[in-house]
Amino acid sequence: MANVAPVNLDPALLDILACPNCRAALRADDDAAELVCTSCGFAYPVRDDIPVLLIDEARRPAATDPES
Numbered sequence: 001m002a003n004v005a006p007v008n009l010d011p012a013l014l015d016i017l018a019c020p021n022c023r024a025a026l027r028a029d030d031d032a033a034e035l036v037c038t039s040c041g042f043a044y045p046v047r048d049d050i051p052v053l054l055i056d057e058a059r060r061p062a063a064t065d066p067e068s
């Protein structure tokens, strides 16, 4: 019953949250303490167990940049 994960969210809560960018489901990344979109790859920070679902605060995926 370890309870040491940085992302301490109720799975039911994670179920109803959606990416504000594309409305896809999110998954918790315990190592980075982020919620990562399963579709567009944006990573949203979790601060004090509260997910910050703001596109302005999201970390963009570095690998998907077709312009460069």
Ligand SMILES: [Zn+2]
Pocket (backbone or CB within 6 Å): 019, 020, 021, 022, 023, 024, 037, 038, 039, 040, 041, 042
């Ligand atoms: Zn998304």
